[in-house]
Amino acid sequence: MNNIEKNKLPLVLFLLCGVLFFSIDTAIADIAIIVHPDNIVDEVDTENLMRLYLGKRSQIAGVEFIPVDQTAYQPIREDFYKKVVNKSLAQAKAYWSRMVFSGKGAPPTSLEGAIEMKEWVSKTPLGVGYIDTREVDDSVKVVLVVK
């Protein structure tokens, strides 16, 4: 019996690692779309947000916005592009390469993490960014939560 249990040990460990891996994967929190607290817009939808982050629009509900990104190695950026922009990071890079190298436009400026993004949005009346919902505080206003 003991032998059988020993033989099953690698399988149990493998399953445990799998459960842990998927737990970590699903543990990624929701994404809060944040704007300046004084912004008159209270709500945005993912379609308009996608167009804003692809440079196809500069306004939502008649209000001008300046989008900012998180740097490419922040895990939340991959999640944001998958859920909101419907593109992988590589597809987004290819899209912006087409725009940059044809002289049509430039991607949003990238900021380093939630603290820097909150600070920038809280000081920029037209700014819009995204952070983990757990990082939200009174310095910014949440206009959409992406699950």
Next chain:
Amino acid sequence: MDMKKLWSAIGGMLLLLASASSVSGPSVLALSELKISGFMSAVGSISNNETSYSRTAQINDEIDFGRETMLGLQIDAKLMDKLIFTTQLLADRDPDNYSLQADWIFAKYTFNQVSSIKAGRIRSPVFMVSEFIEVGITYPWVRPPAEVYGLLPLNSVNGVEFRMNVPVLDSNLYLQGVMGNSELDTSLVSISGKSRISANKVLGVNALWSTDNHNFRIGYIISRLDIFDTALATLQNLFAAGDLSGTAPLLIEALRFEFITLGMDFSFGNISGMLEHVRRKVGEPINAKQYGSYLMLQYALGKYHPHITYAIADSIGFSSINADQKSVTVGVKYELSYSAVLKLDYLHIGSLKETPGFFLSAPTEKDSASIVSVALDLVF
């Protein structure tokens, strides 16, 4: 392969990059913002046919890792709020030695969110990917199908471009007008092997309707071409002692050239695709009509993007510039990272119908070819 010249060119660009990076704030040239971006492609190809294929790629039965390898740097300098100066420097092999050239150099003034104007040397916006054709990461193949992209030898125009971006409901309508002139050294039309095409009064209009999942494009370009035989001029200079004028004989004057393009791309979930159709009409005395089309379908399988393309070029009448051929490309693009891709393409070409197709000359051994290409493309 003259690798020394490639490295000299890369060195020159890095030097430029370093000096540009050292520009600090408004004290130097009053620059408020300087952005530097770049791209690189390392491409290797081999064919089972000894006759070289493609004017730009020149693929034959000897493996070559240099012909399509290139490095590009783009510098965008914001001179004022609405005025941007852009230059794109390209180090590539054309045709035998690596050289550094300013592929683009223009100033762009943005009037408002809808309209802008560019002046300088600009890319001819003829096909779906022609404005970023050197940036391999932006399309699935190692190189776009010659049946369409090989029909217009003019890459850039010296002139002005007016562009409008009109929001229409949830989509955008981009309108573009280009006016200028262009020059190209080629062997397409010549008696002795080398000719220079001078395109005067190039006029082009394009409309692109862009939705979240589709892009539809229509373009029209017209020009008058003067074609000079430059190789004949060199011969004349060699033999006609005392009369070294150096003027290349004019072979054809004011040749009417017309180009119509239709294109579309789409994406539905994991499936995406692109198709284009072109019609080229060249007036008297060449008098040639040429069609080219392709359809590409691609499937996203995680980081793998397998794709298949069927392309056809068909000509009407008899002319030295006719190109008839069919090809199938099967390939895969693999995302190494968010800014680098690895590509593998298998291209089979056939059905030349008494023309050289897009081979440099009519193949002598067999009238088909199978080409395998690998590419590493990255942007930075």
